[in-house]
Amino acid sequence: MNRLVNLLVAMSLVSAVRAEPLLRWQSGTPARPGLKLGATVDRTFVLDWRYTPPDWQTSICLIDDGLKTLVGKDGAMLYDYGGSGSAAGFATRVTLHLDDGEDRWVGQRIEDPRVPIVITEMLRNGIELRIQAFAVPDTAVWPSPPTREFVRRAGIPASQAVRMGPPRADLVLATLTNQGPSTVEVRPQVRVHSTKAIRFDKAAQIVWVGDRPMIGMLPGATVASRSERECVVVLPAMSLPPGESRQLVVPFHHSVDAITWSIEAATRALDAARAYWRKADLPYGRISVPDANVRAMIDSSIRNIYQAREIKDGLPAFQVGPTCYRGLWIVDGAFLLEAVTMLNRSAETRAGVQYMLNHQNADGSFELLTQYWKETGIVLWVIDRHEQLTGDTAWLRETWPRVERAVQSIQSLRRKASQDPAAPYAGLVPPGFPDGGLGGPIAEYTNVYWLLVGLESAVAIAARTGHTDQAAAWQREYDDMWRAFRKAAERDLAADAFGNKMLPVPMQRPLDRAPHKALWAFCHAIHPGELFAPDDPIMLGTLASLTDNECEGLVKGTGWLDTGIWNYFGGFYGHAFAWLGQGDKAAQVLYAFGNHASPLLAWREEQSPVGQGGEICGDMPHNWASAEFIRLSLHLLVFERGDELHLLEGLPPTWLTPGAKTTVEDVLTRFGPFSMMLRVSDDGQTADLEIRPPARRPPARLVLHTRDWAEAVMLDGRALVDGRDLSPTQRSTIRITIRLPGHQSP
Known part of the structure; x- marks a missing residue:
């Protein structure tokens, strides 16, 4: 494929210009032969969370918080993720109940998209239990200054105590209301489940979990039952006349001694939490739309991204989630960084990009996940895109040595892949890990797509920084790899169950999984990669395979769950249609994507369709989903195509x-x-x-x-x-x- 024209253009422009000549895009571009738009769902442009997951969890932690507190759908306080033998991954789970029976769940909501105070309502025998769970933002509103006497009592080394982090408290402020006709007596219970040792210090009225004095109880609390993994603490009895309410508070302490909180102190802390979130300096308002529910999802997505973020090595690490994906993931992080940069927070994301760049290997590659060769290409795109958005060519020149080394690592991979000219991946890259529903290592195309995108970005970077000889050499490298890809793709084309001639991710034949499995990087090759011409038959046939597998407005079976829906795949899918000039279809996908969130405005990675089981997969809140919702919402309104x-x-x-x-x-x-x-x-x-x-x-x-x-x-x-x-x-x-x-x- 001839790229000379694009190379000359790239040398004169700040932005990267892609392979094929851009169409003179017009509104309502008609569907080309092979471009399927799928069926529309009922109430297409109504966001009502109709496909919400059967279970969910919500973050209440602070910005950049080292303690990622989550609240379950039933109001459970969830801690110590990753404990061996733990339920749903949480080693410690604490719930509040009206007494020793089971309460009926009425509902749960978040106070405001920008204020993560989670309100859960339960009911039993005419008694309503309303629970407000939130993080206390400032020790200044604590009933007494925090202390760490527990370190000495538990025999914890002083060095470990220093690493515990700042004092933190989460509160559950509960209101009990008698909706019945007669006075009743209620004895609320706190049920503590943990894989760690649990003990109740009756004298201090504190529940210890492991070596931490975690939960402060009301005076007069007693233990109703205790086992190896559960402790049930009964609080003092409350008399509730008809129509009246009583309140109680259950505090959770971290890296500090547990104390008792009065209702007055808890109320002050609640006011402080509201003020903290309302004054939080987050990039709200950059995108504002008339649909209140879409607007709520955008605001919540921004907040969730900052709640999952942490400061590591002195730099902000934009993390995917608070549990199994708590850490740096190159591909997820790439889109998190882009979304926040577009919201005009380039100083923060510059530091986040630097944190990512610090993980470059000695050979120039990026490989946080084993044989995830694509990470090197993704980082090249991150560098390219960050400079596009910021216009900081001086920074790009400073980053140039990293770019050179990254391209050298791709060239080395290609040489390794070509040692056997008969290998199906000759001219491309060795077998690797596809992800998104397929394990590895296998000979496959996700790594190919992203390394092609990375080489394109490298050519553009070289042109913009004046390295014309290098740009020409890398253009030849790209062209050679592109030819190898087209040859392999023609060989590996397959017909799916709908008759679409498409390119599955694995090269192996026969296929042992659905042909449309793991096509996430293919969507990225359409956008933001811009690898394919708009009428490319391979692209159109493969996209049609996704469209023919639509379910609930998204695509079924393309992730780890064979019959599930990978929610934020909707972002990739919607952007493919946006790039192809099908804005209405992209908007439909945005709404379907939003309708798979929880009513508390966050997404699970994957879930079963409604009425087809309760399978789930991945983190929640999942902030690649947050980033994709922000990106697609913006790109419905403002969309870049080359120099247009x-x-x-x-x-x-x-x-x-x-x-x-x-x-x-x-x-x-x-x-x-x-x-x-x-x-x-x-x-x-x-x-x-x-x-x-x-x-x-x-x-x-x-x-x-x-x-x-x-x-x-x-x-x-x-x-x-x-x-x-x-x-x-x-x-x-x-x-x-x-x-x-x-x-x-x-």
Whole structure:
């Protein structure tokens, strides 16, 4: 494939320009032969969490918190993830009950998308139990200054005590209300389950878990039962007249002595928690949409990303989740970093990129996961994309030695793969780990896709930093690998059950898994990789295989669960359609994606379709999902294609109701910060679109798409045809006359 034209363009532009010549994209680009759009679901543009997982957990920890406290669907406080023999991975699980029976779960909600106070409601025999669980943000509101006498009492070495982290407390503030006609007596219970040793210090009224004095109890609490892994503590009896309420507090302490909290102290702490979250300096408001539930998901996604983040080696590590994916994962981290950078937090993400770069091996590769060769290509894309968004070419030049070494490692991999010219992967890379539903090592294509993307980024980086000879050499490397890929792909094409001629991930034949399994990196090859021409038959056939496996608006069976739904695969899938000019389909996928979150605004990695079992897989909250929801929400409104910027291509029709306002405020693009506001008139007849184009390097084209919802588009008194260019440098206010189904023009 001839890349010379692109190389010359890349040498003169700040942004990377991809392989094939860009189409002159127009709104409502018709489906090409082989491009399937799938069926629409009922209430397409309604986000009501209809596909929520059967069970969920929610983070209540603080920003950059070292203690990742989670609350279960039943209100359980979940701690010590990863303990041997633990239930659902948590070594310690604590629940509050009305007495020794079982309460009926009524519901659970989060106080606000930006305020992770989890409220769980239970009911039994006319008594309502309302539990508010939250993290205390400041020791200044504690009833007494924190102490660490427990270290001496437990015989913990002083050096270990120093590593325990700052004092932290989580509180459960419970309200019991008698909804019945007569006075009742209630004796609430705290049930502590743990794989660690549990003991109750009756004199101090403290439950110890392992070597930690963890839970402070009310005076007068007694042990009802105790076993190796469970301790049931009965709190003092409460008399509840009809219609009246009583409160109690159960505190959880970490790295500090446990103390007793009064209701007054707990209430002050609750107010402090609300103030902490309302004042939190997080990148809210960069994207604001009329749909309150979509807006809630965006805000919650931002918050969850920062709750999962930690400071490691003095740098912010953007982590995927609080449990099994707590740590640096290169591919997940790449999209987390991009999402936060687009929200104009480049200083934070620069540090996050540096934390990622610090994991480069001596041979130039990145391989946090064994034989996950693709990580090197992903990091090259991260470097490329970060510089695109920030425009910091000086930083890119500083990073150049890492880029050179990374490309050398890819070249070394290709030489190794070609030692046997008869190997199915000759010219590509050795067998590796595909992930996303397939184990390894096997000969496969996920590593191929991402290393091709990485080489493209390396060519663009070399061009932008003036290394023209290196850019030309790496272009030849890319071209050679691309030819090897096309040859192998033609050999490995298969027909799926729907008759689609597509490229499965494994090279081995016969296939032992569904052909569409693990096509995540294929979607990335479409976008952000931009490897395929829009009419590429291999790409269209493979994408059609995904579309024919849609379920609940997403794709079934492409992850680890053969019959499950990989929720944030919806982000990859939606972006593929966005890149192909199918904004309406991308918007449909966004809503289906959102509908698989919990009502507390977070995603599990994978889950069964509704009514088809209760299988789950992966972390929760899963913040690659958070990043994908942010990315796709933004890209429905503002989308980069090479040196073009496209607007409103995926705007859902439900965002055009009377008085609706959609804003994008100083989000970063490869052209610089971009802002716009679309405001619908109160009568729903017209809309004004205000645009502030990026000024750092204006796009070659600024294209407005109104699909079939606009009757007329006027700029300075002249009519614009849908898809026609706007001025890429001048601020504009555009008047749009709206035409929706059932709408009558005045």
